[in-house]
Amino acid sequence: MTANKSDIELKNFFIFNSSYDSKEGEEYNKVLYYYPPTDDINTQVNNVGLVEAIIKFTGNFKPDGPLNSLHTLKKRQLYFEPEDHYWMVMTLNLPFMNKSRNGSTYLEYVEEEVHDSIYKAVLKQAYSMYRLFSGTYSSTDQQNNVAALRSKLDHFYSAYLKTLKLSNCDILNVFSGIHFLPLDKQNFLNVQCFINALECNYPIIKNVSFLFNDSLIWSGIEPDDTQVIYQYLISTLLPANIETELQGGSIPRNPSSPFSSLHYGRFITGPSNLKTADSVGKVPKIYLNNEKDAAVYYFIVYRALNASICLFINGDVTLTVELFKELDEFMGPKLSSIASDIAEYCTRHIIPPNTSDSSPRFIYFNKLNLAYKSTVHLDHRQTGNIACNKEAVQIIADMNSKKDLLGYAGETIVKTMNDYWVVGKVSNLREFYVVLQHKNASLIDISDEVKKICDSELKGIFFHPM
Amino acid sequence: MSSLKEPYLELSDHPVRFEAVNQVTNVFFDDSNKQVFAVRSGGTMGVVVKGPTEDTPPINFRMEDRGPVISIKFSLDQSILAVQRTTTSVEFFIFNGNTIEGEFSQACKKNTAILGFVWIQNNEVALITDHGIELYIIIPEKKTVKHSKTTSIVIQWFVWCPKNKIAVLASSHGSQLQPAIFKPGTISKLSKVETEPGRMTLERDVTLATLYGTPAVLILRHQSGPQTAEVHVHTLNGPGQAPVKSHILRLGLSGRFAINVVDDLILVHHQASRSSQVFDIALQSESDGTVNYHKSVAPAKSLKPTSLPLPGLVEPQTHICDLYSPNWVVFQPNIVIDAKLGCLWHIKLSLTTLCAQIPDLSVCTQLALKRTNGKEVLLQLLLDHILLPKPLLYKLQESFNHINSVYRLWAEAQILMQTASPVSAPPPSKPSAPPRVLISQSDMYHYILQKLMINDDHLQNLEWALISYMTSLSEYCIPVEFSLNELLIKILVQRNKFTALVQLLQYGIVADSKPLACLLLSLGNLHPSASQLAMDMLVRLGAIEEIQEVLIDQGQLLSAFKLSQDCVSPRKFLQAAEKLGDPTLFHSMLYCFRTNHQYDKAFLKDERLHSFLQHYRMLFPEKTLSDKTT
16 A cells, blocks of 8 residues: 555536437537536437447447446546436546566556446446436426526536546445434434424424434435435534534524523524514425436425424425524423424433544444444544545455355455454345454454343344344 | 313302391301301300201201300210300200200309310310410219310410321410420420511401321411502411411502412412412422422402202202302301301312313413322323424423322332341331322323324324333332333334434433343334344343354354354254255254264254254255165
């Protein structure tokens, strides 16, 4: 491993529709979005043409299966067809190292560090995020026109691509899981009752999700939608908000009476200052349930202390400042007290993971409820802040992509050159990966160690072998 | 709502009728036996005794007229009649059911005047004079009276509570109120009722009652100026039954009042406004640390109009009774007498109507929980509230909390009684009476939740109510019964809310049990999470056999076998392996059993297993051939 290795880079990213009629010389009509904008139109058309050719060519051999990626010496190209004839393509420059042999230097490209599954997941996420805010590509095309779709894509992806941190992408992108807060029954039921009261009082609220810090406690919407919204909240909306909170200082707004119940709530989307607001302002709208029967909802996020609550309100009602004021009055005190109860529970019952370097690390993922837990990662925001060797995390991604070979239940153990052991276990649609660092350990030692971790971490669930 | 205007208090439909007061007839009421005495011409024209209800057969007898009767009372067993005609003596007669005979009398001590007399027991009577109390034992056989005890104290007037055998003795114009408790042969004075120094009290303003099993002295305090009247409630539950001023009822009115108690609720009738207020001292209220200040639980309402049938010349007529009439006299606990009309009513409370007029569900619940017939009313009240288009869920939860706090206390007491205690331990205190209203989980299930399950339109409200109820149970650490857990799952399945169901299971809201795990397994084809959660539940229950069954069913034979290798049925496994049609798996399974000593024997014993050997030979003919050659 040499230090002067280059990072993985985005070479280009484009979306095109292969069904658009194209006469000779007008192929650029197919291109819906292209990054970088600095590439001239010829390069764009050539790249799209090449991809189309590859799709056609490979289709001869494998007409049913999806086309995933193209590996070349210096590049990796990933393909995703989210909707019929709409193709998303991402080309990455592989990281490389300067090596010298016999006095001459040459570049060595590190192909094995770029996992198809991870970057395919990145591509899918890019699509889901767009769809959340703007609906499907085809619906925009049908309801408006291609020009509208082009401008929407341009507007969204130009900003979105800037936020991509390709070198930090890892196995978590593949899972794109949700971190659930471990909570006791009573606190959870209190959250439930609060949500029920909210939905009962305001029937325009169709669904509610509840987060505490970066962890989900409750979501009333379907898991695939929750997944995207969760990603958006913890990677974009909440971090941005916390920054403004830190700048402005999160002092309670109603300190006038010490006897009134504490009220720390405020809207994150929607009017930020209710006292001065005379109009609702811009409230984001999102598209949910895109797979079956898409519907538009207002997406209102309200936060008190560390608890954030997302309200999904019927998109066809007119929102008024009065409604926001009423909601604020209803939610503020209750949410504040629930949040402080949960915070108290967390400080008493949740032990922060051991931060010492040599302690075993694990990643857990359950495909069915999308729950994940990781002690490999030190936060939920994919900042590349990991607690063990990067190589080990890459081995996990390799194991994950080959997990189908294990069948219903099974185990893989890998030992690396630098005394890392990576153990992957699969059972009952759950995955569990453990990273250990042990010098001179035998397979039996490792097996025992893993068993111990399983006993403590996977208590109360069916995970084979028990 | 019409129920908002309806009166919640009414007079009994069948009042005790007696001859009204006129020139020749005097009427007396004995509040110990609740009997009305109509004495015609001093007794010579007959005495008619009625009560306590209209159904009780009246007693008739005659007695000599020896001057105006001041007071007349039967002993508690109706065998001796006591009549007071002077302030110095009381006459006694033996009563045999029809006539009086064997007269004897007892005078009080010299230079004292009798204020009244009360029967303490069947044969013990107390004469209360202006100088003290004299206790006498009556010996009917000898027709004699035996003095047993005298207590000296200056008394101006007294109020008697026959139920608790407590008298409040007043002196210094009622500024000194001395409660005394009567026990056979003894009188014990309790601590004085604390009143503002020098504040005088009239006899009619003092009421003795029993509230929630505790004797209490209720004193009506009229205020001067713009302030309105109050009732001060002194409960006799201090050390040594000392009276403690614990509650103040704010009447918000001034004028003439009368007090009754029905089902531990204090009714205060106001004559000028012809209305009555209801107070419950058990309700939470404003408090200054020692005294709780109560307001009427519902708006003041007049009693329900009532009428009497009158025989008419041609056809019966009805007489509309004048309510809150100046002729009314009230007696404890719930008696109203109109002597001019010749009627004795009992006041009744319609809890349903009262509750309908209390806007706050939680207050209503607390009130209903303390009433003798509160259960049905409360269940109906909750059901009605849940069915509102926008039920107030937090109020509902408060209600459930009140219900469950009673439920929890009762359950704890039950457990305590059933727990065996060591011989040396003191015997458990006497079993506490069951609460007046106990709403168990099964009551909730049968009378409320199940009713809502029938109608699809109510499912949303049912879900809200059920979650609220379960939250409340959890707050009181009461384990949720299976029927409720099952109901919750059914509702969510019916409403297609699998995501919600999964999250509820994830957080352990639904308690683990084998039947629930089976229910979840059966839902597995609708939602894959259900079977995963079912398996987790089985693991937590330690149900290895069931897990094995499920795995065999899923075709995970090797996993199932690894789980437990003792006491499995080879036939089950081999059958499943044969059905799956995977020769390698069949080979592994069979090999596994044949190499295991424990199971190999079974192949000799159990002929049914032979078919599997044949099947094996069919699958692997060359292997069998090679076996033979070797």
